[in-house]
Amino acid sequence: SEDGVWAPTLDKIDADFERLSRSKPSMIGRCHIVQMVAAGRTQYLTEVQGMPACIEQRIVKRITKFMWKDSPQRPVAIETLYKPIEEGGLGLVDIPRRNLAIAIKWLQRYLDFDNRPKWAILCDTMIAKNNLKREVNISASLKQNVFLQSWETNLGNKCTLPKDVKDFLKIAKRYDLVLDQLHVSLRRLCLDALQ
Numbered sequence: 001s002e003d004g005v006w007a008p009t010l011d012k013i014d015a016d017f018e019r020l021s022r023s024k025p026s027m028i029g030r031c032h033i034v035q036m037v038a039a040g041r042t043q044y045l046t047e048v049q050g051m052p053a054c055i056e057q058r059i060v061k062r063i064t065k066f067m068w069k070d071s072p073q074r075p076v077a078i079e080t081l082y083k084p085i086e087e088g089g090l091g092l093v094d095i096p097r098r099n100l101a102i103a104i105k106w107l108q109r110y111l112d113f114d115n116r117p118k119w120a121i122l123c124d125t126m127i128a129k130n131n132l133k134r135e136v137n138i139s140a141s142l143k144q145n146v147f148l149q150s151w152e153t154n155l156g157n158k159c160t161l162p163k164d165v166k167d168f169l170k171i172a173k174r175y176d177l178v179l180d181q182l183h184v185s186l187r188r189l190c191l192d193a194l195q
Contacts, residue, residue, distance in 0.1 A: 006055045009041050013059070016041075017066045027067070031081070031090045034063050039093040043102075050164045051099050059095050067092070100171070107168040111147065111179070123165050127153045130160050147172070147179050 016037040025033060038059055042051065051059075064078045082097075083089025110120045128143035130153045138151055146153050146169070153159075155173070159166055171177075 005049065006045070006052075009045060010055070010058060010062075013038055013041055013062060017062065021066065021069070027090060030067050031092050034066065035093050038063050038095065039098065042095070043098070046099055046102055050103070050167060051095075052163075056096055056099060063092070063095070103164075103168050103171050106164065107172055107177075110168065126161055126165065127169070130154050147177070 017033070020033050020037070021030075023029075042059065045051070060078065064074070067078070067081060068074045078092070080088065081090045081092040082094040084091050109117060110123060112120075124143075124145055125140075127146050128140040131138075131140075132152055132154045135151055143149065143151055153161070153169065155161075155166060155169055161169070
């Protein structure tokens with residue numbers, strides 16, 4: 001389960017926050033601790049596995065609690081602390097935005113048609129087989145890429161795609177990603193023509 005994978009990381013974050021708060025760090029010091037502990041301990045696992053929304057919320061809650069020394073009174077919203085110093089914030093790491101950036105990087109790799117990773121080709125096949133009811137008559141063998149053709153894939157409750165693939169497709173949809181112009185290198189065109 002997602003909790004099982006993330007439980008050791010959450011326990012380490014709690015232990016580090018507890019231990020480092022004993023030195024009574026300033027707000028700037030707490031900001032640096034959050035960067036080292038919460039951001040540092042979660043970045044790799046988020047990169048390779050993705051961070052579920054429930055885990056993201058728990059980490060943000062832990063960061064907020066740590067920044068305000070467990071005080072129930074919080075004079076400034078956590079979103080303000082995310083802002084750069086010149087805008088009145090502390091430049092605190094914004095875990096949700098960092099996670100979004102990681103997902104966008106996966107989407108960027110998937111859409112790199114000049115230097116496509118093997119997993120992207122596998123994703124194309126899975127996406128093509130993940131039919132909407134209205135498109136079951138279109139053969140999966142005709143579907144090459146959801147961004148280069150006019151068919152759609154199922155992202156609803158009956159979606160059979162792995163979570164990380166579904167996530168980056170939802171991000172593309174949320175930001176209305178459209179490939180206006182495909183830049184294919186001359187070398188790639190020549191190689192394709194020779195095959």
